């Protein structure tokens with residue numbers, strides 16, 4: 001029988017192991033994985049709890065799942081809300097309740113911190129994750145996610161002919 005992994009808050013020393021899981025999740029969700037950029041952002045998050053929390057599930061010495069929660073301020077949700085930006089469970093550990101335990105932990109953390117709402121994005125075609133979230137009581141909104149680079153686009157160079 002499999003010994004259930006222990007869930008705990010991630011530490012800065014988990015960075016290397018966590019990057020392996022983040023890479024696996026990004027491949028699955030077709031998100032570009034720029035190791036240096038992600039390592040920098042994740043390292044900052046692990047050292048600065050004001051930005052959010054990372055929880056991991058550990059089986060023996062190996063990390064097998066993680067959840068990233070960050071904070072966002074949105075009037076619609078009464079101010080501070082929790083954003084689940086990443087959740088990944090290794091294939092061999094799926095359907096053992098780890099995803100649910102991680103979400104429960106994030107929910108109770110938010111509740112105790114006075115945060116009323118947890119929000120997340122999920123790809124339309126990720127049916128398994130949508131079924132998972134729905135089974136936990138998440139409601140879907142009919143909205144479209146949009147993003148743009150903060151740096152203004154460079155104007156096209158004019159070709160000067162002599």
Ligand SMILES: CC(C)(COP(=O)(O)OP(=O)(O)OC[C@H]1O[C@@H](n2cnc3c(N)ncnc32)[C@H](O)[C@@H]1OP(=O)(O)O)[C@@H](O)C(=O)NCCC(=O)NCCS
Pocket residue numbers: 025028086087088089090093094095096097098099100101120121122123126127128129131132133135136
């Ligand atoms: C989605 C994911 C996090 C679920 O984690 P998990 O640990 O397998 O989920 P749990 O075992 O806690 O499942 C809880 C309930 O969710 C539902 N559920 C979970 N996986 C499901 C699936 N593939 N299809 C349908 N329902 C599912 C079930 O109701 C399940 O309860 P049950 O097993 O008693 O029937 C996991 O499949 C995963 O990591 N997927 C790849 C990464 C991903 O898509 N992340 C989400 C990005 S937004």
